[in-house]
Amino acid sequence: xxxxxxxxxxxxxxxxxxxxxxxxxxxxxxxxxxxxxxxxxxxxxxxxxxxxxxxxxxxxxxxxxxxxxxxxxxxxxxxxxxxxxxxxxxxxxxxxxxxxxxxxxxxxxxxxxxxxxxxxxxxxxxxxxxxxxxxxxxxxxxxxxxxxxxxxxxxxxxxxxxxxxxxxxxxxxxxxxxxxxxxxxxxxxxxxxxxxxxxxxxxxxxxxxxxxxxxxxxxxxxxxxxxxxxxxxxxxxxxxxxx
Amino acid sequence: xxxxxxxxxxxxxxxxxxxxxxxxxxxxxxxxxxxxxxxxxxxxxxxxxxxxxxxxxxxxxxxxxxxxxxxxxxxxxxxxxxxxxxxxxxxxxxxxxxxxxxxxxxxxxxxxxxxxxxxxxxxxxxxxxxxxxxxxxxxxxxxxxxxxxxxxxxxxxxxxxxxxxxxxxxxxxxxxxxxxxxxxxxxxxxxxxxxxxxxxxxxxxxxxxxxxxxxxxxxxxxxxxxxxxxxxxx
Numbered sequence: 179x180x181x182x183x184x185x186x187x188x189x190x191x192x193x194x195x196x197x198x199x200x201x202x203x204x205x206x207x208x209x210x211x212x213x214x215x216x217x218x219x220x221x222x223x224x225x226x227x228x229x230x231x232x233x234x235x236x237x238x239x240x241x242x243x244x245x246x247x248x249x250x251x252x253x254x255x256x257x258x259x260x261x262x263x264x265x266x267x268x269x270x271x272x273x274x275x276x277x278x279x280x281x282x283x284x285x286x287x288x289x290x291x292x293x294x295x296x297x298x299x300x301x302x303x304x305x306x307x308x309x310x311x312x313x314x315x316x317x318x319x320x321x322x323x324x325x326x327x328x329x330x331x332x333x334x335x336x337x338x339x340x341x342x343x344x345x346x347x348x349x350x351x352x353x354x355x356x357x358x359x360x361x362x363x364x365x366x367x368x369x370x371x372x373x374x375x376x377x378x379x380x381x382x383x384x385x386x387x388x389x390x391x392x393x394x395x396x397x398x399x400x401x402x403x404x405x406x407x408x409x410x411x412x413x414x415x416x417x418x419x420x421x
Numbered sequence: 422x423x424x425x426x427x428x429x430x431x432x433x434x435x436x437x438x439x440x441x442x443x444x445x446x447x448x449x450x451x452x453x454x455x456x457x458x459x460x461x462x463x464x465x466x467x468x469x470x471x472x473x474x475x476x477x478x479x480x481x482x483x484x485x486x487x488x489x490x491x492x493x494x495x496x497x498x499x500x501x502x503x504x505x506x507x508x509x510x511x512x513x514x515x516x517x518x519x520x521x522x523x524x525x526x527x528x529x530x531x532x533x534x535x536x537x538x539x540x541x542x543x544x545x546x547x548x549x550x551x552x553x554x555x556x557x558x559x560x561x562x563x564x565x566x567x568x569x570x571x572x573x574x575x576x577x578x579x580x581x582x583x584x585x586x587x588x589x590x591x592x593x594x595x596x597x598x599x600x601x602x603x604x605x606x607x608x609x610x611x612x613x614x615x616x617x618x619x620x621x622x623x624x625x626x627x628x629x630x631x632x633x634x635x636x637x638x639x640x641x642x643x644x645x646x647x648x649x650x651x652x653x654x655x
Binding site: 235238239240261262264268270271272280281284285312314315 | 550553554557560564572
């Protein structure tokens with residue numbers, strides 16, 4: 179861990195302090211300390227089993243670290259409004275639009291506003307035509323766009339994306355990437371993990387490189403891909419296997 | 422003594438002419454079993470979902486007991502309710518024994534475990550699938566109950582139909598707590614037993630046909646629901 183504060187030119191958003199996660203006697207994340215700035219998009223990279231998804235789930239609050247703590251700066255320690263898009267979108271057994279209004283409802287949006295907000299989000303992601311189709315019969319690409327539309331409707335300050343394009347065809351990948359860019363444009367903080375280096379180059383402002391449950395390098399994207407500071411990261415960027 | 426052929430024709434005539442006795446028995450059967458299913462569903466659906474959602478000490482035991490009680494013999498359910506409601510029993514004051522209410526209670530006891538146990542299975546499958554997403558939405562466990570029940574709605578309709586099938590077809594429990602009193606607690610199954618014993622085959626057969634038809638309708642309903650679910654929900 180050679181740099182805790184790389185790419186943090188703006189105010190800090192989230193600080194992880196010695197976060198460790200153990201499961202069934204195995205240490206899956208070890209002593210992770212880092213600070214994410216409040217702007218831009220962070221790409222989490224690393225080989226399989228490095229703990230990327232786990233780290234995102236801890237940041238998002240789906241899992242509680244075994245030790246260590248998280249601190250959200252802007253909101254006085256309380257997590258800001260956030261959403262997560264998963265590798266395989268989880269669609270409720272209802273229509274596409276009902277999936278969005280449900281998310282709004284549980285977030286406490288007044289019932290009069292739910293339909294208009296949902297329609298706007300669906301339109302933005304080109305899903306108006308399928309609004310009343312059951313969400314689970316949509317194609318993989320449409321489902322992932324619906325997951326993004328659902329997240330969009332929630333107006334999150336922070337959006338986590340866990341390998342959102344790994345199961346999609348090129349056109350659908352393009353649509354997801356455009357959506358991520360749109361989120362960034364309205365000021366949503368993006369934290370995304372991917373295996374696709376060119377995608378990381380297109381979307382990332384900074385890169386968090388994990389290996390075997392540790393942060394190996396945290397650097398701005400340009401430097402990371404041109405001149406990685408660590409041996410593991412440079413092997414990874416060159417496409418060599420890292421263990 | 423009627424031959425069986427004649428009995429069958431007379432049975433059909435009874436059904437087609439909407440024979441007063443027959444209609445009375447069928448409608449009481451429906452009232453008792455539908456009420457029992459309604460009560461058992463109101464209790465059993467949220468109970469099953471709650472057991473699926475919460476981890477608590479003794480949860481395994483609750484699941485085993487619910488599953489075991491799915492096979493509760495109707496006569497045992499009847500006996501338990503009889504003991505509770507008999508004059509000397511703890512609820513004897515209510516004077517419910519040998520009334521339709523007692524029959525509803527016995528049938529609730531019979532089908533509540535079926536509805537709760539099967540609801541638990543179905544909602545637990547949904548919960549495994551939805552947990553991360555619902556946690557991401559910051560949905561509380563309590564708020565997740567209606568979500569899971571709604572998203573398992575097609576499976577649960579089949580569960581409720583299974584409960585109704587069991588309630589309307591059982592004879593042991595309603596016989597014991599209802600007493601098969603003519604015009605008061607006589608339902609299809611107890612009437613079939615009595616009329617067969619008496620040798621009045623047309624009424625027994627007529628009721629048997631209706632019961633059979635009912636069971637067939639329930640199964641057809643369950644089939645159509647699951648087909649519809651496959652078509653609509655993928």
